[in-house]
Amino acid sequence: MSAEFWITQAFNGISYGALLFLLASGLSLIFGVMRIVNLAHGSYFMLGGYVGLSVVWRTGSFLAALVAGAVAIALIGIGMERLFLRRLPGQTLGQVLMTVGFALMFQDVALLVWGGDPYTIPVPAALQGIVTAGTLRFPAYRIFIIVVAVLIGVGLWVVLDRTRVGAMIRAAVDDREMAQGVGIRVPVVSLGVFALGAALAALGGVIGGGFLGVYPGADFEVLPYAFVVVIVGGLGSLPGAMVGSLLVGLLDNFGKALFPELSYFTLFAPMALILALRPTGLFGRA
Amino acid sequence: MTNGAPRSSPGPAAASSGLTAPATLDRKVVAGAVVLALAGAVAPVLPAYPLTLLTQAVIVAVLAMSLDVLLGYTGLPSLGHAAYFGIAAYTVGILATERQTGLAGCLVAALLLATATAAVFGFLAIRATGTYFLMITLALGMVVWGLAFRWVSMTKGDNGIAGVPRPELGLPWSLAAPLPFFYFALLAAALAWAAMGVLVRSPFGLGLKGIRESESRMRALGYNVWLHKYLAFVISGFFAAFAGVLWAYYNGFVGPVDVQLVTSVETLLMVALGGPGTLAGPALGAAAIVFLKNFVSVYTKRWLLILGAVYIGVILFAPRGVLGAFSREPHSAR
Amino acid sequence: MDDVTLAVRAGERRALIGPNGAGKTTLFNLISGELSASAGSITLFGRDVTRAAAHRRAALGLARTFQITNVFPSLTVLENCLLAVQALSPVKLAMHRSLGRYPVLHTHARATLEAVGLADRAGAVVKHLSHGEQRQLEIALALAGRPRVLLLDEPTAGLSPAESQMMAGLIKRLDPAMTVLVIEHDMDIALEIVRHVTVLHYGRVIADGTREDVRANPLVREIYLGA
Numbered sequence: 023m024s025a026e027f028w029i030t031q032a033f034n035g036i037s038y039g040a041l042l043f044l045l046a047s048g049l050s051l052i053f054g055v056m057r058i059v060n061l062a063h064g065s066y067f068m069l070g071g072y073v074g075l076s077v078v079w080r081t082g083s084f085l086a087a088l089v090a091g092a093v094a095i096a097l098i099g100i101g102m103e104r105l106f107l108r109r110l111p112g113q114t115l116g117q118v119l120m121t122v123g124f125a126l127m128f129q130d131v132a133l134l135v136w137g138g139d140p141y142t143i144p145v146p147a148a149l150q151g152i153v154t155a156g157t158l159r160f161p162a163y164r165i166f167i168i169v170v171a172v173l174i175g176v177g178l179w180v181v182l183d184r185t186r187v188g189a190m191i192r193a194a195v196d197d198r199e200m201a202q203g204v205g206i207r208v209p210v211v212s213l214g215v216f217a218l219g220a221a222l223a224a225l226g227g228v229i230g231g232g233f234l235g236v237y238p239g240a241d242f243e244v245l246p247y248a249f250v251v252v253i254v255g256g257l258g259s260l261p262g263a264m265v266g267s268l269l270v271g272l273l274d275n276f277g278k279a280l281f282p283e284l285s286y287f288t289l290f291a292p293m294a295l296i297l298a299l300r301p302t303g304l305f306g307r308a
Numbered sequence: 309m310t311n312g313a314p315r316s317s318p319g320p321a322a323a324s325s326g327l328t329a330p331a332t333l334d335r336k337v338v339a340g341a342v343v344l345a346l347a348g349a350v351a352p353v354l355p356a357y358p359l360t361l362l363t364q365a366v367i368v369a370v371l372a373m374s375l376d377v378l379l380g381y382t383g384l385p386s387l388g389h390a391a392y393f394g395i396a397a398y399t400v401g402i403l404a405t406e407r408q409t410g411l412a413g414c415l416v417a418a419l420l421l422a423t424a425t426a427a428v429f430g431f432l433a434i435r436a437t438g439t440y441f442l443m444i445t446l447a448l449g450m451v452v453w454g455l456a457f458r459w460v461s462m463t464k465g466d467n468g469i470a471g472v473p474r475p476e477l478g479l480p481w482s483l484a485a486p487l488p489f490f491y492f493a494l495l496a497a498a499l500a501w502a503a504m505g506v507l508v509r510s511p512f513g514l515g516l517k518g519i520r521e522s523e524s525r526m527r528a529l530g531y532n533v534w535l536h537k538y539l540a541f542v543i544s545g546f547f548a549a550f551a552g553v554l555w556a557y558y559n560g561f562v563g564p565v566d567v568q569l570v571t572s573v574e575t576l577l578m579v580a581l582g583g584p585g586t587l588a589g590p591a592l593g594a595a596a597i598v599f600l601k602n603f604v605s606v607y608t609k610r611w612l613l614i615l616g617a618v619y620i621g622v623i624l625f626a627p628r629g630v631l632g633a634f635s636r637e638p639h640s641a642r
Numbered sequence: 643m644d645d646v647t648l649a650v651r652a653g654e655r656r657a658l659i660g661p662n663g664a665g666k667t668t669l670f671n672l673i674s675g676e677l678s679a680s681a682g683s684i685t686l687f688g689r690d691v692t693r694a695a696a697h698r699r700a701a702l703g704l705a706r707t708f709q710i711t712n713v714f715p716s717l718t719v720l721e722n723c724l725l726a727v728q729a730l731s732p733v734k735l736a737m738h739r740s741l742g743r744y745p746v747l748h749t750h751a752r753a754t755l756e757a758v759g760l761a762d763r764a765g766a767v768v769k770h771l772s773h774g775e776q777r778q779l780e781i782a783l784a785l786a787g788r789p790r791v792l793l794l795d796e797p798t799a800g801l802s803p804a805e806s807q808m809m810a811g812l813i814k815r816l817d818p819a820m821t822v823l824v825i826e827h828d829m830d831i832a833l834e835i836v837r838h839v840t841v842l843h844y845g846r847v848i849a850d851g852t853r854e855d856v857r858a859n860p861l862v863r864e865i866y867l868g869a
Contacts, residue, residue, distance in 0.1 A: 059442055061573070106620065114439050115385045116623045119580055122573045123619025130612035242569065246450045253443050283461060286454020290447060297444050298432045511728050511744065512737035514717075518725045521714035528674055528708075529729040530700030530787060539735075 029158060031275050037164035039271020040171030041234075044226030045244060046251035047178060047263040048219025054195040054258020055208075055215045058107060059114065062121040063223055064245030065128035070095045070224025071236035072136050075143050084146045084232075091228040092221040099220025103213055125241060133238055140237035143228065163233055170229060174222065175264055182260060191215060195258045223248075247274070250293050256306020265304060337505070340588055344498055351490050363490045365598040366497045367554040369591035372578040373504050374547030379576070380584030381508050382540045383520030387442050388449025389575050391429070392545040394567030395452060396422040396552030401469035401562035402462070411475035418553045419546060425452070426545025434538050449572055456564040468563025472556050483557070493554050500550055504587060507543065516540050517585075581622050646847055648840060650821055652687075652790070657832040658825045659856075660842035661865065666825045667709055669842070670793050673823075674706045675699045686791065701730055705789035707780045709796045709825070715769040719760055722768055722779060723751040726786035751786065758782040758812060774805045781812065792816070794824040798831055810835050833857075 049063045073094045074087035081087075102124060110116040151162045182188035193201040194211050202208045227236070234240070251270050255262025270289065277288030296304065347366070351359060375389045399418035403409035409417070433444045456463050463469065474483040481488035507513050515536050518526050523533050556562050565571065574597065582593025600618065604611040646669060650656055658666050671677040673684060675696030683692045686702050694702075714722050724741065727750045728734045741747070755761045758778045763771065768779065777797065784792055797813065798806040806828065813835050816822060826832035832839065839856040841849040849859045856862055 053439075057439055059439060061569075106624075110623065114442060115379075115576065115580065118385070118387065118442065119573070119577055119619050120623045122570075122577075123616040123623070125616070126570075126612045126619065127616030130610055130616065133612075134610070246453075246569070249443065249446060250450075253447055257439075257443075283459050284455070286458050287451060290451040290454050293447055294432055294444075294451060297436075297447065301436045301440055301444070506740055507737050509740040509742075510737045511724075511733050511741050511747070512735055514721060514725055514728070514741055515734050517717060517721075518714050521716060522712055524676060525708070525712045525714070525783070526725075526729075527676065527696035528700060528706050528712075529726050529783065530697045531729055531734065532695070532697045535735075543737075 026158060027279075031279050032272065033160055033164070035272035035275035036268060037167050037271070038275060039268040040168045041226055041230050042244075042247055042251050042271055043171045043175060043263060043267035044229065045223050046248045046255070046267055047175070047260060048222035049248050050252045050255065050258055050260070050263045051191070051195075051215050052219040053252065055191060055198075056103075056107075056212050057112070057114070058117050058121070060121050060219075061118060061245065062102070062124040062128065063219070063248055064241035064243070065125045066095045066099065066220045066223035067227040067230065067244050067248075068132060068236070068241040069098065069128055070227030071143065071231035071240065072132055072227075073224070074228030074231055075136070075141055075236050078143055084143075084149075087143065088225060088228050091224040095224030095227075096217040096221040100213060100217045103216040107216075108209070108212075129238065129241060132241075136236075138238050140235050141231075142233075142235045143231035145232040149232075161233075167229055167233075170225075171267075174225075175260075178260055187214075247289075250289060252303075254293050254296050254303055256303030259303070259305035262303055262305030336588060340501065344494065348491065348494055351487060351494075356486060359486050359490055361599055361602050363486070363493050363558055364602075365595035366490070366493050367551055367558055368575075368578070368598050369594040370497050370500045370551035370554065371548055371575055372582070372590035372594035373501060373587050374544050374551060375575050376579050376584060376587055376590040377504060377508065377516075377547065378540055378544040379579050380586065380590065381513060381516040381520060382537060384537065384541070385442050385445075385576065386433075386541075386544070387446035387569070387572050387576070388429070388452075389445075389544070389548055390567045390569075390571035391449045391452040392422040392426050392548040393552035393555065393571070393575075394456060394562075395425055396549035397556040397559075397562045397566050398456065398463060398469070400553050400556035401472045404472050404475075404556070405469055411477065414475070414556075415553055418556075419549050422549030422552065423542060423546045426542045426549075430538050430541035430545070434534060434541060446569065446572075449567070449569060453564060453567045453569070456567050463564075466564060468561055468565075470561050472560045472562065474557050474560075489558065493558065496550070496554055500547055501587065501591070504547060508587060512536070512539070520585075577619055577622065581618075581626070646842070646845065648847070650791075650823060652821050653819050654838060655822045655836040656824070656838040656840060657836040658823060658840050658842060659827075659829065659832055663844070664842040665845040666842055667795055668845075670706060670795050670823075670825065673699075674704060674793060700787065700789075703787075703790035704793070705784040705787055705791070706793035707784045707795055707797060709799055711773075711776045711780055713768050713776060713779050713783060715767075717768060718764065719755065719766050719768060719771070719779060720748075720751055720764040723754055723764075723782055723786055724748070726783040727751045727754065730787045754782050754786045757785065759808075773800055774802070777801060777805075777809065778812075781809075785816075789820065791821040792823070794822065796825050796827055798826070798828060806831055 045063070045067055049060060052058055052060055070091040074091040077087040077090040078084060106120060107117060110120065145163055149163045149166050153160045153162055153165060182191060190201070190206045190211050193204070193206055194208050198208055247270060251263060251266035254269060255264070255266030273289050273292060274285070277285040281288055347362060351362065354362065371389070371393055375386065378384045378386050396418035399421050400414045403414050403417060429445070429448045433441060433448060436444050457465060474489060477483065483489045483492055508516070515526070515531060518531070519533055519536055526533050555566065578593035578597050579590040580593070581596060582589030582591065584590070601611060601615060604614050608614070658669065660666055668677065672679050675691070675694060679692055683690055685691065686699060686704060689702065691699050691702065714725065717725070724747055727747050733744060733747065752761060752764065755764055758781055760775060760778050760782060763775060768776065771779065777799070781794070781797060784794070794813065798809050801809060810831050813822065813824065824832065824836065833853045837852060839851065839853050840847055841856060841862050843865055849856050849862045
């Protein structure tokens with residue numbers, strides 16, 4: 023196999039990993055702060071894509087689609103957390119079942135509103151081109167995804183590492199009771215993190231809608247990927263989400279290219295192995 | 309089963325008051341037998357569609373009870389339980405269509421393969437606790453789903469394996485007909501129920517309940533908690549596989565939908581709905597969900613919306629399940 | 643824990659006392675195997691069990707109670723006791739027959755309940771017991787396996803003075819061959835049930851000897867008795 027094959031596949035893997043990062047960083051933060059296994063996280067991705075689609079149809083603006091998708095889904099996230107999940111503190115199983123209930127309802131609502139046909143979100147002309155480097159050709163849109171993910175990753179890192187709000191979030195991740203004890207309003211932090219996570223997933227949905235498309239079933243298709251990222255990287259860890267996203271993006275791409283029949287296996291089996299060796303993931307703490 | 313216990317034990321020790329009140333247990337066993345007998349009695353007069361649903365409910369009930377051994381009795385919430393169910397179903401599907409293997413061969417191969425998978429997965433999962441256990445079982449379940457979906461040369465991928473023939477038992481009645489197959493499934497489910505019923509009332513089963521309540525105390529008492537949990541995991545996988553065998557024959561079709569995450573979660577819902585740690589409850593929960601799904605989908609296309617609302621409603625309004633909300637409380641009167 | 647050496651002879655009765663945070667419960671957790679020691683060694687009847695899992699130590703005849711009641715709340719008192727009785731026998735892995743088919747286990751469990759005065763509560767679900775009864779059950783679970791070494795972590799925690807006296811009586815009546823190590827906050831109770839006292843302070847042994855010695859020890863008087 024040529025060097026070109028490896029470079030192209032690696033690039034595709036990295037850009038897919040970048041998209042996964044948008045999805046998984048939120049899931050990881052939500053888990054870190056609230057210990058909630060949110061099975062509706064894939065729904066945020068899908069609904070974000072659909073909202074973005076409608077906004078692009080109305081306004082023609084991709085930027086407006088990004089903003090509207092993120093805001094709308096953040097509001098849904100806030101509603102879910104505030105009205106429902108908050109009633110189930112510490113009930114892992116109850117949270118799982120409840121988030122699945124929401125996922126099913128979202129799936130049906132999406133079908134009702136947008137129908138069963140797949141759509142692609144039209145992207146701005148500036149992002150449609152191909153960037154060539156020697157004999158290698160890279161789609162500009164995939165480069166855009168990587169840039170967005172890097173910007174968001176850096177942004178999250180700065181917020182978490184350098185600001186007061188970030189310190190509060192980290193305190194809540196480390197030890198909820200302790201954080202509460204020192205006067206941090208953990209319920210507010212939780213709500214904020216939940217909204218942020220939902221918004222990031224929706225952002226991923228709009229951006230992903232530009233090259234994967236928006237379609238029924240996208241929710242439960244991306245959900246396993248997000249979980250693998252979070253499990254591999256370690257729950258509640260931002261660096262973990264970064265490394266995990268890249269790893270999963272690459273594993274998935276090479277797996278599909280090299281062993282198409284075993285492609286999910288090549289993704290999930292290494293994860294199971296990592297878990298067996300480090301049950302808390304690469305960067306996670308017990 | 310339990311009803312023999314007080315009479316067969318000679319000493320004063322056998323005085324029944326302390327055990328999980330054998331009197332109520334007896335009633336439960338009798339009630340269960342009555343339900344089974346009733347189902348068997350009404351089956352011949354049922355129209356085709358309800359009979360099909362009843363058969364489906366009976367099979368899914370075995371799956372729900374198998375998960376209850378793990379979730380309700382041991383306190384381990386597995387999010388990948390469809391894996392063992394699905395592996396067994398696929399094994400039957402592939403052997404019965406491509407090799408024309410009979411019931412015995414399919415049954416043994418399916419149970420062996422699925423139980424062996426549970427033995428490997430359990431090894432990876434049992435170390436983890438709480439949410440991590442949930443995540444690991446979810447991920448392991450996805451490994452199986454990934455294989456079902458993509459290993460096209462073996463599983464036919466998304467198309468699934470169609471035309472799985474019902475087994476020929478050399479009886480005067482062909483299992484291809486709905487009624488004989490219903491009795492076949494009912495008998496198999498009753499056997500599984502009895503076996504699991506004995507299991508959860510055995511010394512080993514009491515150990516599982518102890519682990520659910522306090523692992524640290526169990527260790528201090530001298531239990532190898534890991535071993536107990538591991539055995540429960542594998543046994544639970546075994547019974548899920550048993551349900552999977554019945555399912556493949558019942559449905560005549562095996563596809564990725566049988567091993568997907570939503571199937572695992574739905575099984576959890578059945579257990580939660582019926583009341584974890586009661587066996588009979590999850591069986592009823594399974595029946596309720598099967599009937600609900602099918603009836604609602606007859607009347608409206610919006611059945612996912614309703615099912616989703618059921619998930620949320622169950623958690624908000626009956627967190628301990630319908631049976632769980634009543635069980636045990638009478639003891640407080642003593 | 644820092645440099646704690648404790649040698650307890652078979653059949654000895656010893657109390658571990660010390661102010662809050664002295665490391666008493668941590669020491670119990672290390673001995674019972676709930677925590678693993680980062681350094682040092684633990685021997686049981688001359689056998690090194692430093693690396694042994696908690697359940698292996700229990701199998702060698704070590705039993706413990708917990709300071710914060712640690713029983714099985716939604717099971718009945720008898721079921722709790724049966725769990726303890728079957729713990730050290732291979733019967734615990736039997737899954738083909740219901741528990742009712744093992745009358746020997748029941749006899750033994752009832753005898754244990756009798757010994758701690760809970761026989762008439764056998765059918766009650768534990769979470770409905772009073773705190774005092776739960777403390778009695780805590781001891782019953784430890785005694786059911788007929789241990790050779792018994793670790794009691796504040797058996798009188800949260801009990802009324804009258805209940806504490808009852809508990810002290812119960813402990814004094816234990817089989818004299820049994821080695822008993824008891825953590826006790828209440829100095830009077832401790833000195834009533836044992837002859838030998840070890841005082842821990844910030845993870846160190848600061849005094850060790852008969853109760854008269856310890857009572858006379860000026861350091862102990864200063865930091866513990868507050869005299």
